[in-house]
Amino acid sequence: MVTFQRTQVVGAEFLDEHTIRFNGIQEDHIYGMEISMKVRIDDGTILQIQGHMKRYTNFVCPQAISVLPKAVGLSLREAEWDKQVMREIGRKGCEHLAEIIIECGRCLDSAILSRDLARALKENPDLRQEEFLNSRKR
Numbered sequence: 001m002v003t004f005q006r007t008q009v010v011g012a013e014f015l016d017e018h019t020i021r022f023n024g025i026q027e028d029h030i031y032g033m034e035i036s037m038k039v040r041i042d043d044g045t046i047l048q049i050q051g052h053m054k055r056y057t058n059f060v061c062p063q064a065i066s067v068l069p070k071a072v073g074l075s076l077r078e079a080e081w082d083k084q085v086m087r088e089i090g091r092k093g094c095e096h097l098a099e100i101i102i103e104c105g106r107c108l109d110s111a112i113l114s115r116d117l118a119r120a121l122k123e124n125p126d127l128r129q130e131e132f133l134n135s136r137k138r
Helices: 061-071 081-090 095-106 108-123 129-137
Strands: 007-014 019-027 032-040 046-055
Touching: 007 095, 007 108, 019 095, 019 108, 032 095, 046 061, 061 081, 061 095, 081 095, 095 108, 108 129
Parallel strands: none
Antiparallel strands: 007 019, 019 032, 032 046
């Protein structure tokens, strides 16, 4: 019997050639939280971040939203950026929000790859995914 289940979902939207917006959600039967953050594609810098808590365990939890601006300016391309997020957002605010930010950040390269594959397939519908991936290694 399953007594606990947590789901994290990350969506990415390219706002323009230079900016991507991630929407991350973490849901379980205790917590319900969301992060929306804009990231500069070239260097992975977090430009803007917002959070929302739908469900939480105590009255102090929503105060962690005020810690989120500490992530602005952080680059998802820096070494150990995820540890910095956990240190600055997780410890000083909320580990659950930090986990969502980290998961969104881990999706940066996959989102870019997906966008580029879609563009390549538009230009060449017969392109095989393996061929596309091999061309990116060069």
